[in-house]
Amino acid sequence: MAEFAGTPTGQGRRIAVVASRFNESITKKLVDGALDALTRHGVAYDDIDLVWVPGAWELPAAARVLLASERYHALVAVGAVIRGETSHFDFVAGESARGLAQANAEFDMPVAFGVLTCDTMAQAEARAGGDHGNKGWDAAVAALEMADLVDRLTVADEG
Ligand code: INI
Secondary structure (H helix, E strand, O other), X not given: OOOOOOOOOOOOOOEEEEEEOOOHHHHHHHHHHHHHHHHHOOOOHHHEEEEEEOOHHHHHHHHHHHHHOOOOOEEEEEXXXXXXXXXXXXXXXHHHHHHHHHHHHHOOOOEEEEEEEEOOHHHHHHOEEEXXXXXXXXXXXXXXXXXXXXXXXXXXXXX
């Protein structure tokens, strides 16, 4: 049996962070968490590109352009979709997730999902540096772990 797992090492990695401005008080904290995680794991500040889009709906389109550029080892998407009184939430949250998953499947590069989909602002705050941690941080660490895993599996495949 062979067993593989990545470790979230950031040295030499170029990372794209794509963030949505909607619910900016939350998404800024997610971005801060992601940048903190990346640099603490060894990614050079100059090797991070931060790209802002209007809302979570727009995350997949920007992600696709960034992934197609082949300039990055991984991409971290962060956003905050908070349920209102209409079904708008379902469309924005669903299509954002679906579009990012599709981009992840089409391009040979890890895409981490740091998009909050919450019923209330309090739930979002709890996940943006509150009682439930910072999901931007978590997504950034997952992106680094996956970038390392891709390297390991590629070498294993070639060997
Ligand atoms: N975008 C979000 O990122 N979060 C939301 O909660 C949200 N709500 O509730 O409407 C939201 N809507 C905007 C959407 O992402 C697009 O930017 C907009 O529809 C223009 O395309």
